[in-house]
Amino acid sequence: MGLKIQTMKNQIKRRDFIKTASAGVAGIGLMNSAYSRSFRKEVPEGLRVGIIGLDTSHATAFTRTLNDPSAGPEFGGFRVTAAYPRGSSEIKSSYERIPGYTEEVSKLGVEITGSIDELLLKCDKILLETNDGRLHLEQALKVMKAGKVMFIDKPIAASLTDTIAIFNAAAHYRLPIFSSSSLRFVTAASEIRNGSIGRVLGADTYSPATIERTHPDLFWYGIHGVETLFTVMGTGCKSVSGIFTDDIDFVTGIWKDNRIGTFRGIRKGKTDYGGTAFGEKGIATTGRYDGYNSLLAEIVKFFQTGVSPVPSEETIEIFAFLTAAWESKKLNGAPVLIDSVLKEAEHEARAKLSGYAW
Numbered sequence: 001m002g003l004k005i006q007t008m009k010n011q012i013k014r015r016d017f018i019k020t021a022s023a024g025v026a027g028i029g030l031m032n033s034a035y036s037r038s039f040r041k042e043v044p045e046g047l048r049v050g051i052i053g054l055d056t057s058h059a060t061a062f063t064r065t066l067n068d069p070s071a072g073p074e075f076g077g078f079r080v081t082a083a084y085p086r087g088s089s090e091i092k093s094s095y096e097r098i099p100g101y102t103e104e105v106s107k108l109g110v111e112i113t114g115s116i117d118e119l120l121l122k123c124d125k126i127l128l129e130t131n132d133g134r135l136h137l138e139q140a141l142k143v144m145k146a147g148k149v150m151f152i153d154k155p156i157a158a159s160l161t162d163t164i165a166i167f168n169a170a171a172h173y174r175l176p177i178f179s180s181s182s183l184r185f186v187t188a189a190s191e192i193r194n195g196s197i198g199r200v201l202g203a204d205t206y207s208p209a210t211i212e213r214t215h216p217d218l219f220w221y222g223i224h225g226v227e228t229l230f231t232v233m234g235t236g237c238k239s240v241s242g243i244f245t246d247d248i249d250f251v252t253g254i255w256k257d258n259r260i261g262t263f264r265g266i267r268k269g270k271t272d273y274g275g276t277a278f279g280e281k282g283i284a285t286t287g288r289y290d291g292y293n294s295l296l297a298e299i300v301k302f303f304q305t306g307v308s309p310v311p312s313e314e315t316i317e318i319f320a321f322l323t324a325a326w327e328s329k330k331l332n333g334a335p336v337l338i339d340s341v342l343k344e345a346e347h348e349a350r351a352k353l354s355g356y357a358w
Contacts (some may be wrong), residue, residue, distance in 0.1 A: 050123030055087030055094035055131030063214035088132035126150035134156035178308035181227035182295035188287025197279030205275030211264025
């Protein structure tokens with residue numbers, strides 16, 4: 001009974017926090033013109049970027065770069081002009097950030113809107129930044145229905161089913177979709193992918209792998225190191241198995257041509273991002289994380305060309321790998337076939353969209 005009462009108190013506290021945060025957002029919206037009167041400049045149509053979700057540091061980092069008067073030509077003159085702040089209402093580390101991040105982007109000349117529908121009327125391109133991947137399908141469908149091109153930040157969704165549903169919807173609306181971790185565009189990893197050590201015969205990567213109870217284990221943070229693994233290995237993984245403890249996940253993928261790639265997800269001790277790739281002509285490290293700007297430059301190219309630098313098949317296979325690792329954990333580390341999780345998720349994705357009003 002005591003646990004039940006405490007749970008109810010926690011829920012009430014969270015609702016009170018969200019109400020307070022919403023009131024703060026509304027107040028910031030009213031003061032927005034005062035904040036940005038001297039900062040905002042007229043942005044040509046086609047270059048207006050809208051952000052959905054101010055509950056992640058990515059949103060503020062992208063805004064600071066794009067709205068910097070000295071932003072380089074690689075950012076194409078795009079500016080963040082409006083944002084809808086609401087993201088997760090369940091993940092404390094996300095929803096507690098909303099008031100502060102809302103104030104920060106407001107000071108950078110960003111108009112705060114009260115809904116996604118309002119945002120879509122004021123922008124040409126969309127950065128879907130909501131930290132909670134469970135919300136992405138619903139949010140993305142609104143954006144696609146409005147005919148807007150968008151980048152969806154990691155994780156593209158909190159399930160393989162929703163990942164496939166997003167790409168199926170994008171195909172229906174004939175809109176390109178791009179989603180990626182910034183780790184994909186670390187210089188050394190990009191060079192390896194482009195042949196600096198010849199054909200990659202195997203790779204071992206690592207990253208932090210903090211767990212968030214609302215997402216399958218590696219979806220929340222392990223995605224970074226797995227993205228690096230696929231950056232250098234490419235597609236073609238056929239099975240996944242793993243060793244899972246409280247402190248680490250050690251996941252092994254076997255590719256169809258018998259190449260082997262591993263990922264170590266770290267939850268204890270020193271954490272970092274990196275890895276080693278083994279090639280026909282050499283061995284090389286995958287490089288250290290060097291910030292968001294390399295990813296943002298790729299997003300700008302995507303906005304300009306409508307061509308994603310990451311094929312949809314590769315993003316889907318990455319999330320099939322994450323799903324297979326989750327299933328392997330349930331089976332005490334036994335191998336799980338990528339094709340099996342893909343077939344099940346494809347069926348579920350079709351069923352999920354079957355009642356959608358296109």
